[in-house]
Amino acid sequence: MELTKKGSSTIFDLGTFERRAHAQRVEHIEEDSIADLPQDLLRNDVPALPEVSELQAVRHYTNLSKKNFSIDGQFYPLGSCTMKYNPRAAHRAASLPGFLNRHPHAPEKVSQGFLGCLYDLQNILKELTGMKGVSLAPMAGAQGEFAGVSMIRAYHEANGDAERREIIVPSAAHGTNPATAVMCGYEVTEVGVGADGDVDVEELKSKVGPQTAGLMMTNPSTCGVFERQITQIADIVHGVGGLLYYDGANLNAILGKVKPGAMGFDVLHMNLHKTFATPHGGGGPGSGPVGVSDRLLPFLPIPIVEKNEAKDEGDWYSWASAENTRQSIGKLSAFSGNSGILLRALAYALLLGEQGMNRVGEFATLNANYLAARLSQSGFELAYPDRRATHEFIITFAKEAKELNVSAMDIAKRLLDYGVHAPTTYFPLMVPECFLIEPTETEDKSELDGFVDAMKAIREEMLNDRDLVCTAPHTLPVRRLDDVKAARELDLSWSAPS
Amino acid sequence: MPYIPHTQSDVESMLETIGVDSVDELFDEIPAGLAEEQPGSLSAGLPELDMLQSMQERASLDEGNICFAGAGCYDHHIPAAVWDIASRGEFMTAYTPYQAEASQGTLQLIYEYQSMMTQLMGMDVSNASVYDGASGLAEAILMAVRSNKTNKSGTVLYAESLNPDYLSVVETIVSSQGIQLEAMAIGEHGTVEIADSSQPEPAAVVIQQPNFFGRLELVDEITNWAHSCGALVIAVVNPTSLGILKAPGFWGDNGVDIACGDGQPLGVPMSSGGPSFGFICCKSKYVRQIPGRVVGRTEDLDGRVGYTLTLQAREQHIRRGKATSNICTNQGLLVTAGTIYMSLMGFQGLKETAIKSHQNCNYLHSRLLQITGVEAMFGGPFFHEFAIRLPIKSADLVDAMADQGILAGVSFTKFDIWRDKYPNALLVAVTEKRTKAEMDKYVDVFTRVLAG
């Protein structure tokens, strides 16, 4: 079908035998350069990589990019993802040649710039979270969680406490939490969440015991509300000798308002690609630094940067020595994590400063509450109408699903036609047909009002032209895609037409 | 406040709609005593100009070293168009492509990436990336152990010639999952010998090519031997080297089961070793065990070709405690750069890059060996990296040459397992970027440092 072919040529379809980007050729190659290599270890096939000119490649990927929604292009209220503006200044700072071209094994004497930056970021993160130590090593939230749970494990082992085999997780938790606990060799047990969105404290009391290694949770929770009984929860878990882990995915709600350290958490991870505005890149890279209280300090993943103030010529930064990190859980990446992302996060912190950081939580919360109020006033159903929204909130379409046979997914797809990226759908799992909406603090009032208008318009359509909503989107490069076909008839890489 | 657009009148209007008098009221559910009262100790916010000047001061301290270091991170030329396109806001500020219809750019790009990787590796399937080569190897090991139906021993053999940083990360990640790691020793030639393996039969065997010392392993023999023991074979490879070296899908009689490594040489700046991306490729029979995201091609309601995330039921957000991995965010932006790089270079460009790197390497190697007191650590062919033994401590040489603007290589003392055994050893990498003048300067400075 003509339409199909033209709109979707892959880079391979555009190629022609022996076409190439000539400017990228490498010259002065001698004929017999590889004669010293054993013939049987050499390649004798020609893999099908693209054979295109430079303009073809540039045009192809430029046009592909235009098929994407992005923060730069659209309002992107994805709950739990914190899609705030990615400051270009941070990208520029991290791309300065001295940083961009640094080899990870460059000796310390020519690395004082980079090491100084990491040291400063460690301190800033400590200050913001109220924790005693920070490691910048984990490369994303999930790795941060792995580090955190591994440290909990190391702590109990160091105490000779071998009976602790369980990690408790709220039923509403993000999937990475139980997946991580299992990766660290733990069993997972769930504790329920009440109708008001708070963890069921009575159930928690019945579930803790000598087998409890720790509890993983976030605050505000994945329900978008503040866990009001956090102090009690901390006491219950600490009371049986367990540790408390904070999933920092929702840190944006409380930045500058409450510190996780003050709430009693022993260990946490942050998501720099959320809270610190580093770019999401179509699925990464992220960065998931961890912070710890005193008792977990010895176990921090390496590398960590130290400052030596004894030298006469001023500050000297170095990697923490092996002796100082003897009990570390170890390395999580070949080098020092997603270093370029760390530099972006530092740039962001420098741009915001003390006051700016304190405002993040305030304005993220203001925007969310405003949006929640307007949507509620327009007739949409809040999942937790008696609670304050934090930086995010949940709407449920359970009523619309039942009465009009329209699902949250349908509404999400129709929003795309209005030029808005849909909020997170169907998470947390326990609220049926839901949207988890997080506007972030970088959106202005008119953008939020525009979103409300779009939602109202779609509700009209649900009543008068149901089909339009249920077969949305209509204005994007593709219409709704066949997921079942994608999973049943796996086509995961291009092959030449026969 | 930077990036917060609200005016005073916006705030007032919004508070009125909500029905509160102040922003503080919105935090009234937070128990008193938890809220932060005292001012913190961060400095005041900087305008963009000042921030960039401050960062530039720091960056200047680290500038201006000609790079002859490798050990898993390489200084290759990156075509100008790669980051021009990868930095477009539509790529850089998009999120994970969960709403497929709004993410066809990213999804099609990942499909093309997967296609290129399977071709380059000679394998059937690729995922959409993991964090880096080292953590990717850990995931590959977990995957191999899961997938081996007949051998449930949990024992994994790795070549001692594996990158020590990779080994370190693997130990951190797999230690709590009942896996025993055992080394296959290297012989005097710096490669692995299997003749005297008397270990229990492993579930998986890990082999790196070129190995950490730049030496070339007998990958066909090792692959066949591992398969004959009922083990899965995991290859750790440098993608640039596959411009001329045999791809892991063709090792031995049947090819390896899983191929992994780091994609940094494909258009990703060194940037202190991160962010880059790890790749994992496998045979089709293991596709449901591969960690991370996978993009598939399908059709929309009108029969139009489209792309979407598939096989998501294996991932953490659905399978939770029984997921193939806990990975969520991966390295999307770097994959974007890598894909554009491979499109601009094509196989011909990769091949030329590999050959020129090897050519330069041979040149520097032969010049250095002419200097008194310098010896090759291992005899035999090497690719793009080599290890030499010096008459002085290699760390001292690196420090001294750094004063002259040259990053001479990586001292073996950086690695716990080699520090005591080889304190005078240096690992040197040379890419296509190094000019004859730079290499001659290296020899010059090197000679003078050794002389005193």
Added chain:
Amino acid sequence: MSEVPIELGFASTHEWAKQDEEGLIVVGISDHAQDALGDIVYVEMPEVGQQILAGEEAGVVESVKAASDIYSPVSGTVEEVNERLDDSPETVNQDPYGDGWFFKLRANDDRELDELLDADAYKELCESEED
């Protein structure tokens, strides 16, 4: 309301079992289960010759939105697996009690069949889960 044939025994985890003419125990998933899963895209089966205890994991059934473990309702040795599901996993959706069977066991103890829920009890279970 989904179909619940009276001659089958059911596990509380939504698998059904019955004895066939050759005395083997045939196992599959219920109509309720296939409906809840949605379009099935893949079925992972146990190996022929594998020994499984009642209640143990015997495989995985995967749809676009979920991957659920299948538990064997009785103990025994796997004699046969339904290879048709390799190419046509949708058979489970279309005919969960007939052509959509998963595997057949030679049971250790036929009496384990009696311990399963009968059709009425299973119907009740489904109704209570729906609330």
